Amino acid sequence: xxxxxxxxxxxxxxxxxxxxxxxxxxxxxxxxxxxxxxxxxxxxxxxxxxxxxxxxxxxxxxxxxxxxxxxxxxxxxxxxxxxxxxxxxxxxxxxxxxxxxxxxxxxxxxxxxxxxxxxxxxxxxxxxxxxxxxxxxxxxxxxxxxxxxxxxxxxxxxxxxxxxxxxxxxxxxxxxxxxxxxxxxxxxxxxxxxxxxxxxxxxxxxxxxxxxxxxxxxxxxxxxxxxxxxxxxxxxxxxxxxxxxxxxxxxxxxxxxxxxxxxxxxxxx
Amino acid sequence: xxxxxxxxxxxxxxxxxxxxxxxxxxxxxxxxxxxxxxxxxxxxxxxxxxxxxxxxxxxxxxxxxxxxxxxxxxxxxxxxxxxxxxxxxxxxxxxxxxxxxxxxxxxxxxxxxxxxxxxxxxxxxxxxxxxxxxxxxxxxxxxxxxxxxxxxxxxxxxxxxxxxxxxxxxxxxxxxxxxxxxxxxxxxxxxxxxxxxxxxxxxxxxxxxxxxxxxxxxxxxxxxxxxxxxxxxxxxxxxxxxxxxxxxxxxxxxxxxxxxxxxxxxxxx
Numbered sequence: 001x002x003x004x005x006x007x008x009x010x011x012x013x014x015x016x017x018x019x020x021x022x023x024x025x026x027x028x029x030x031x032x033x034x035x036x037x038x039x040x041x042x043x044x045x046x047x048x049x050x051x052x053x054x055x056x057x058x059x060x061x062x063x064x065x066x067x068x069x070x071x072x073x074x075x076x077x078x079x080x081x082x083x084x085x086x087x088x089x090x091x092x093x094x095x096x097x098x099x100x101x102x103x104x105x106x107x108x109x110x111x112x113x114x115x116x117x118x119x120x121x122x123x124x125x126x127x128x129x130x131x132x133x134x135x136x137x138x139x140x141x142x143x144x145x146x147x148x149x150x151x152x153x154x155x156x157x158x159x160x161x162x163x164x165x166x167x168x169x170x171x172x173x174x175x176x177x178x179x180x181x182x183x184x185x186x187x188x189x190x191x192x193x194x195x196x197x198x199x200x201x202x203x204x205x206x207x208x209x210x211x212x213x214x215x216x217x218x219x220x221x222x223x224x225x226x227x228x229x230x231x232x233x234x235x236x237x238x239x240x241x242x243x244x245x246x247x248x249x250x251x252x253x254x255x256x257x258x259x260x261x262x263x264x265x266x267x268x269x
Numbered sequence: 270x271x272x273x274x275x276x277x278x279x280x281x282x283x284x285x286x287x288x289x290x291x292x293x294x295x296x297x298x299x300x301x302x303x304x305x306x307x308x309x310x311x312x313x314x315x316x317x318x319x320x321x322x323x324x325x326x327x328x329x330x331x332x333x334x335x336x337x338x339x340x341x342x343x344x345x346x347x348x349x350x351x352x353x354x355x356x357x358x359x360x361x362x363x364x365x366x367x368x369x370x371x372x373x374x375x376x377x378x379x380x381x382x383x384x385x386x387x388x389x390x391x392x393x394x395x396x397x398x399x400x401x402x403x404x405x406x407x408x409x410x411x412x413x414x415x416x417x418x419x420x421x422x423x424x425x426x427x428x429x430x431x432x433x434x435x436x437x438x439x440x441x442x443x444x445x446x447x448x449x450x451x452x453x454x455x456x457x458x459x460x461x462x463x464x465x466x467x468x469x470x471x472x473x474x475x476x477x478x479x480x481x482x483x484x485x486x487x488x489x490x491x492x493x494x495x496x497x498x499x500x501x502x503x504x505x506x507x508x509x510x511x512x513x514x515x516x517x518x519x520x521x522x523x524x525x526x527x528x529x530x531x532x533x534x535x536x537x538x
Contacts, residue, residue: 110526114516126529148417153531172451179448182441183415247383253534257379260395262422265522
């Protein structure tokens with residue numbers, strides 16, 4: 001299958017313009033799965049709850065989702081899209097998996113970064129995995145990378161590809177995602193945004209680009225530039241992720257010893 | 270405190286010679302904690318159970334341990350030493366923490382690599398952490414690096430420094446240990462060996478050197494060369510590892526959500 005990313009610079013609050021940009025960029029792309037950045041329709045730095053309410057949408061029938069579904073139907077591909085979700089239980093920093101037949105699944109970000117805690121509720125859907133036929137897909141968002149338990153939870157449910165919409169500002173994640181790939185024998189696709197966002201009374205955020213994709217053995221297929229915009233697609237065989245054999249006698253899952261692992265902090269300081 | 274590694278090329282089976290080499294290298298070193306490679310007294314590639322029995326030793330009162338204790342007493346430092354352990358319950362690929370007053374603790378390798386499964390029993394002591402006053406110390410060995418649960422188990426017990434004797438042959442670990450450091454906010458010291466070992470009817474193993482040390486924020490203090498021999502010591506403040514604050518609103522441990530993590534594989538394929 002052909003999978004990849006679209007890296008670009010969304011403009012804050014300009015949902016219509018961002019959607020046009022995405023549609024134009026993907027209108028002629030030959031791919032099966034494309035991952036877009038976190039919060040790619042709205043931009044990142046909210047300044048009020050009213051703004052969050054106004055810009056977030058239902059991931060089932062919001063106008064952005066309807067346009068994404070139409071795009072998937074037209075192009076016969078799957079999209080993973082980072083989007084601000086408004087629901088009956090509150091607003092979430094979410095990622096949706098959409099296909100030619102519509103909405104497939106939603107992941108709500110579990111590990112919220114910095115002021116996201118002010119604007120979004122903590123994700124309450126765990127780390128689900130969906131089988132789209134071509135591959136089994138899991139999703140995590142940006143800062144989830146720093147918690148190895150996120151990628152592990154996805155891999156332990158037999159995901160082939162970890163899709164990772166991001167708005168990265170710190171420099172560590174691209175290399176860390178190679179580790180996530182190796183330790184789980186899973187393909188990873190990190191779609192990051194570019195540009196700088198400065199909003200009233202907020203610190204200016206510069207996003208590091210460098211969207212990338214790894215094989216299930218941690219080989220880097222590509223890493224885009226810091227300020228590059230564009231689509232990058234590669235051909236992969238996602239079933240390679242189902243081979244967890246590291247050496248003749250080491251199988252990744254058989255070699256785990258959960259009975260020896262400590263899950264919760266035991267100390268007091 | 271001053272902490273670091275001694276990277277060198279042990280010769281298989283020449284325990285006496287390897288000990289002399291270690292003692293000479295460390296006889297004038299000004300340090301508080303030095304980490305030595307995995308199986309650094311015996312060499313790596315055993316070819317029979319008789320050989321394992323003959324070369325492994327008690328980590329409480331074997332002759333190698335007694336020499337290491339003497340060295341720690343003379344130099345007033347702590348050592349972490351990778352050693353083949355013979356005990357009442359079998360032989361283990363172990364790491365011992367030794368100080369000026371003697372043996373402090375033993376870690377037995379949980380994730381055995383390749384033919385180690387033929388020669389050693391799986392570690393049965395978990396991932397303990399010891400407080401030596403200067404710092405809290407955890408140990409893991411070589412291939413344990415690929416399982417994020419090993420370093421996590423150590424960090425969740427408030428270790429400041431993760432000591433990591435290794436005999437690395439694959440290229441991924443040095444960069445992955447930076448990720449281990451960042452995701453746990455912990456100092457890491459990987460002591461790897463150098464050289465090539467070829468033993469009868471075994472594949473020839475080339476070890477990649479590149480012993481390294483990271484800060485609790487994933488900064489690389491140093492990475493030694495592939496074939497370099499020598500001691501490398503840096504001054505660190507291990508209490509920095511006790512600050513798990515990533516941003517004003519993100520504290521590494523508070524931000525974990527173990528209730529959402531999947532620990533055991535759920536799939537069937």
